[in-house]
Amino acid sequence: MEKGGNVTMITRIASTINKMVNSEITINEIELLIEQPKHAEQGDLALPCFRFARTMKLAPNQIAAQIASGFTCEGVIKVEAVGGYVNFFLDILTIAENVITEIITQGNHYGDSDAGQGRAITIDLSSPNIAKPFSMGHLRSTVIGNAIANMLEKNGYTPIRINHLGDWGTQFGKLITAYKRWGEENKVRQDPIRELHQLYVYFHQQAEIDESLEKEGRQWFKCLEDGDTEAVALWKWFREVSLEAFSRVYNLMGISFDSYHGEAFYNDKMRAVVEMLKNADLLEESEGAKVVRLDDEGLPPCLIMKSDGATLYATRDLAAAFYRQDHYAFAVSLYVVGNEQTLHFKQLIAVLNKLGVPWANDLVHIPFGMILKDGKKMSTRKGKVVLLEEVLEQSIQMAHNAIMEKNPSLHNRKQVAKQVGVGAVLFHDLKVFRQNDIEFSLEDMLRFEGETGPYVQYTHARACSILRKAAWNQEYPTSFTTFGKDERAVVKQLAAFPEEVEKAVKEWDPSKVAKYVIDLSQDFNHYYAHTSILQGVKEEEKAQRLALVHAVSIVIKESLRLLGMEAPEEM
Known part of the structure; x- marks a missing residue:
């Protein structure tokens, strides 16, 4: 991402050095090299010169001496070479005058940049699962994604916050089974998320005793996929009460979204993706399932369709990527999703590249670590969750x-x-x-x-x-x-x-x-x-x-x- 209109002291220094060294290293790269010395007597800013050695065919200490001897820049009153470093001493009164005046006149716009030039960046963040509590486990994606969106906006981009809700999948068949067997409407209406979560946990406890429950759960999900009236009505209800509960948490944190299109939204958009992969001769059969082989990328095959014809996360995310490009014309599409999904996003980008999609590498996975409890991952299935x-x-x-x-x-x-x-x-x-x-x-x-x-x-x-x-x-x-x-x-x-x-x-x-x-x-x-x-x-x-x-x-x-x-x- 290029720099916008905000010119800082570091930018001035980097620009001057860029002209002096005549190397392949850009101004932006030099900016990232500039650091603050550990001790005040070493100056206000310092530049390590080791990166320039290969292109300039000189030792770092020679490069540092060369820069120090000919460096002039407004706001810098002294420059000295120490080993492979150039130390810069700033005219603090001039800088204070410029910086403080700039901050007071610009207010909260201080530091704004026009680098993005209004280009759209979609951000897939938060994405809690319907009918499950909004746990501490969802905090990271929510707040990291929101902060990145705020910073992108300050840098001149148009962030589009997308809450890709987990509102589809076999878990809803399990939940419908649990509600039909043990649920009470009044209890669910009084405290929807807590009651639905307890039913979900209880289902898994009972499924360890009675294996037929898993089959019953799959059957109810098949009913949901086929548009069964009762199954769809229950699913819509679970989704509605979940969004009401989630909105309380988002309101507390002051976070809003531009889209709540979750997994279910892409149900009618995946067939086109499967056809596209077929037409590109990328689909292969593997043990009855349909996959895209990624051996040349050093990745395992990307599973597109199960042997029973059901689509998977990859199919859905491919459909979502095409939808987002068509509707938002994104410059970059960000996915603020945990470290454990790294392979999934590598496969997603690899499949799009095989399709020859020009924006395939504009998809960026922003991974993050987990919030642990007693050193272990929190699990909604086992009920070990902090709300x-x-x-x-x-x-x-x-x-x-x-x-x-x-x-x-x-x-x-x-x-x-x-x-x-x-x-x-x-x-x-x-x-x-x-x-x-x-x-x-x-x-x-x-x-x-x-x-x-x-x-x-x-x-x-x-x-x-x-x-x-x-x-x-x-x-x-x-x-x-x-x-x-x-x-x-x-x-x-x-x-x-x-x-x-x-x-x-x-x-x-x-x-x-x-x-x-x-x-x-x-x-x-x-x-x-x-x-x-x-x-x-x-x-x-x-x-x-x-x-x-x-x-x-x-x-x-x-x-x-x-x-x-x-x-x-x-x-």
Whole structure:
């Protein structure tokens, strides 16, 4: 994805280096190489030169010396070569003036880019199963996908959030069997998801004793596929009450979708895919089933149709891919689906390539790790599940209890408790690199200190409190005359924001923004602890410091918004 209109200090440096080294490495690639040194005496930014060695036919230390000797760029006051690195020392006053002015004038649009030029990107996310509880297991796809969508929008794309509901399959035959045998309509109407889930779990418990239940479940699913009136009516009911329950959870998290087309939507669209594969002479028979062989890709065969004529996930996802391209003309189609489905998506893309589809490689699987309980995957079949709605409600209650203890006079405490409680759960997930597993721990999730959502939200509230006390009217100085070490760290963080958002989009990794806003909050809190902002300072210095505080509040709020969180002004 190309860069849009936002030009940062790192971009300027990368552009200058690109002209100097005349190598095959692009400006964007150089930007990703630039890093922050571990120690302040090593400069503000550093470029390792090892990547240039092969194309320039020079040792990294020679390349570093060559760059350092001829480098000039606005905002850089000193450049030095140390081994294979080039260290850059920035003119912090000029940068502060430019960055703070830019943030205050642009507000939440600071860091916006036009890279996407309005192009559509479909995002397959969340996708819970009908008639099953919305468990913690569905949290990751939901919040990672939503955060990526927010960041894409900031980078000029048009994200299309698709909730590909699990609303078809043999499990519905099992559920209909369970309801017909043991279900009570009144109980289901009173608490649909809990009751249906209990019936589903009970079915599997009984199926271990009575093997005929599995056959009965398959028969009811066949009735559903054939359009049997009773089976279809029950399925529609299960779907309707499930969506009502899911909407409560989505509303709590402030997440909405552009499409709820689930698996059932593609029932009448799969025949065309099978015909397409037949006409391309790609379908082969294997033990009665129809497959597409992918030996040349080093992959196992992709199963398209069972021996009984039933279609599978691959058939359905192929139909969905064609539908999404036809309806949205996507530039990229994202699938925010767990690590365990990696092979499935490799096969899907390989089949589309065999069909000669020009957009086959525009499908991107964004895998993530699991939320584990006691080191094991949660299972709805065995009833070992933690309900997301209950976790959110408990988190909100704990936040409310903390407010009543520390700030009982807070006038909008219920709203703040919701913002903090929900934010704690979302941030706990998003601060972790998506491919790592997360151990479910309510205690860790709901901590209100350390690298947590509430800590970042409290930092935003603190900045807002300072501005209220100062009765700040958003007038800021046109030039900056002095900045100390602690202010320097904050300014550098503020300047890095657009770059961090761009990196997060390039790598489909919201944790970069979460980690960034933790670092910004820590630097700001360190600054606040060591610097007087309102008392005993000259008016000119006070104006500078308040402008910095306001800029911090804007960037923290926007960082949280990208992660799908709110930023309370009081806590």
